[in-house]
Amino acid sequence: MSRVSPWWRLVAGVLVLAVLVWRFGTGPFADAWRLTTWRSVLAALVLTALATLANAWRWRVVARALGAPLTLVGSVTAYYRSQFLNSALPGGVLGDADRGVRHGRAAGDLGLGLRGIVWDRVTGQAVQVVLLAVVVLVLPTPLQAYAPSSTAGVAGCALLVWGLARRRHGTSYPGRDLRALLRPGVAGRVVLASCLSSTAHVCVFAVATATVGVHLGPAALVTVALGVLVGSSLPLNVAGWGPREGVTAGLFALVGLGSATGLTVGIVFGVLASVATVPGVAVLVAEAVVRRRRSVPVPVPAGEPLEQVPHG
Template structure:
């Protein structure tokens, strides 16, 4: 099968999965919950979404920049921001929500080599996911009662913790694997450890922007519950929405929101409406990516590799 045909088939299959799951959600909670999600398309939420989206991408681009530079893959601030805007727009419309990142690595690789560029993109995304998983684990361990409000929620709590633990192990493997052929930890460039710490701090800001956007969607669609109930549910939903089996998280996000909102004692329909609103606002927030998509690519800055980078290039 040709690569182009395979990509089209993958998009069609993921779109079908999204449509089927959304249909199942509509049957379970009512189609009105999906329609209520469109309430976010008003000036206030849209402007907040654009502002949060720009902040989200700026922080994420800074995370990519510090990791890339530590790996000996020069990257300028403006280039990083423009390329991140572009990749996030592509992630919204292409299957799996990762092809924008693949494209970002490919484009950066034209200047620094594909392997260092791919490692930088993979590592900065892994750090972001690790922070999200850690946040979910901490919240559930500190507030297990929040998932004990619905029947059977205790079992779901255990399941979520098991899945989170498995993901945490996978993150550790991903962090280790790229360096195994370079002599293990001794092959790590000295600049990488502080870069990863900085990336983790920036990831907290990225996560805060995403959670805030979901809360904006929840408020715009009528959820007035305390943040102490909403935020833990939102964090779990964000983990579920990241499963690359749908298009831009559609379907998985709404099904997860229905379960998570019910688990903390909120209406499942309210979770679906908030998730639909979040999806729409996320698409709006990605629209500034049209600018770098249409403009020529900015080249990476010239410069020497930082100390220790030669060990992994």
């Protein structure tokens, strides 16, 4: 399954994109590239930097609770690297896998590093789902019709978490990890960091709608943006593309603004989100330079015995 699953995720992402192109043509894609401006790109870079800092903080909180602390600089650079790899490689999770492997090796426990990444992603997405359920229930938008089903879904997930946290026997990692993460001091910071990150991404979505020239009221903007963020978390994409654009098109149709317009906004949002991960390239280049310098052999002067050459 570990070999087949990534290919199925890639195929699913390609199919979503193919359906979108078949349904709407290439017009929305061309419009999105034409409308994207340097001002919107700069705004996305700044807002995504804030989101990255919040995400790195959440990861540090989770890792510390599980027993594998992280430094501030290390967590931020690793998060930028993983975001770039997620946006550049199929599946949307390979960067996180790399982040977990590196952290696990540094901590001397590969499994612990990977569990930290899983909980970092799960807690962040869980907070987004809860936020979406709350705004669908509270804010006056056409999506309020889906409030009962969204509330029931969140309640079901809460019951599952409660059941896992109560498992205290055996070597149940989910139960032990959840008990560590649900401590008030830990859970409060995880929720706060996730809310800050989600707010920054909602602002990037607002930049995308303004770039396209679409006017959404505050209630509809927040609700649609959170719905897009939750849909974007599906690992069925091609370098981040696929479900995000499909979900945006569907939500815009539900709020009465047209799926074609939603697709254009989704593409602009995708462009801004991808460009905003460019600092991850700088991290990869810096790491390559450091590795190259460390691998350069110490020159040995002609005629001098090797044992006289200082080491290190």
